[in-house]
Amino acid sequence: MTLIRDMCYPTPHELALAARTLAEERPRLVHLRRVGASRAGEPLWLLSVGGHERPGGVLVVAGAHANEPVGGATALALARRVIRGPAPRADRGWHFLLCADPDGAALHRTPRPYSLLDYHHHFFRPPGPEQPEWAPSLLPPDRLPPESRALTALIDRLRPLLQVSLHGTDLGGSWVQLTRDIPGLAEPFGKSAAELRIPVETGASDAAGWPSPGPGIFVMPEPGTPAAGAFHPEDTRLSTWYRAHRYAGTTAIVEAPMWASDLVDDPAPHPDPRGALRVLARRLVEEAARVAAPRDGIAAAEPASAALLRAVDWTLALIPRIAVEWTGPGAPAEATAAYIGSIDAFGRRLSLRAAAMLLRVLRAQGNPAAAGVDRLVTGWCEEFAARFGARWVPVATQVEHQSRIALAAYEGLTAAGR
Known part of the structure; x- marks a missing residue:
């Protein structure tokens, strides 16, 4: 496997341009459409490969946290893999929300940070009520920001079998949070992390007290059960991650580190x-x-x-x-x-x-x-x-790892007959 070592994190505008090129190259298979707008009026772009919005496909959400910019690059890489691979099943397309928070991305400007200090000199992460995925756990429906409303409407329209939310920690290791267990995911996850020299965060603070079917894999509390365990100012079960449960779907949150540390493994x-x-x-x-x-x-x-x-x-x-x-x-x-x-x-x-x-x-x-x-x-x-x-994990390595886990999660669900 050859990785591009000097890859940078694309901006929302660069993501949209690259997605438009893909749609123009394969107009019968690939579609780009605007599915909403941010508070500042910036477009929210959805790139779709096959499926024609039939229920049971995959929704990939990138850029939900402004300071975790790897998701957009991964979304594009995944779209290209799906395009190159066997044609998606007619009833299961892949859909990519290229940046869930373009306003936040405009304030966190680090296309390729050279150090933790460089990263923090341009740092921005909005408060919980302004984060698209978290806002529904903190605000009543009539006060949700437009980004959250667009995301929940998208989930309701697509009814995905799998929602993949792409995240990236600044320093640490990789882990996956699941709203339902995906049997067998631990094996490809561990194999990818080992091959790419990414530590597995076996004791992730975000998931303390949650069941762990394998190293670095954590299953969130079911809706309606006590939220004991990990500390969160928000209730994860009210986030957009659980929205897919209305349609028998599962959400996987895939974390990849910018800088790796073996202390978390x-x-x-x-x-x-x-x-x-x-x-x-x-x-x-x-x-x-x-x-x-x-x-x-x-x-x-x-x-x-x-x-x-x-x-x-x-x-x-x-x-x-x-x-x-x-x-x-x-x-x-x-x-x-x-x-x-x-x-x-x-x-x-x-x-x-x-x-x-x-x-x-x-x-x-x-x-x-x-x-x-x-x-x-x-x-x-x-x-x-x-x-x-801390040791830098090249952007292309972060992208490769997230892409592998997203594909493995989808394969795990389809193999289980979901």
């Missing part, structure tokens, strides 16, 4: 999980206070800076709740080193992201506090990379 028992979590919680609260101090009193009328500040405030508001969770009676008495490593990374990225977005606002305003926040961001990026032995 260590199955050894941690000697003192509760003690470690207390230390991590204390550090997180202290770091949040160092961001909150220069944030106080800052206002922004300009739309981009206002969006950044909303995200800063959302992130800072989560931290006290997370610290309580880590130090409360539900903290695990037994855990692997991988799980504690994942929690450590999660905490570091929260305070770092808040500081990075605040820094962008301060710099835009010429605020002298920018110098101090810049030192925080620089130091925390260096510590993060050093602590986890």
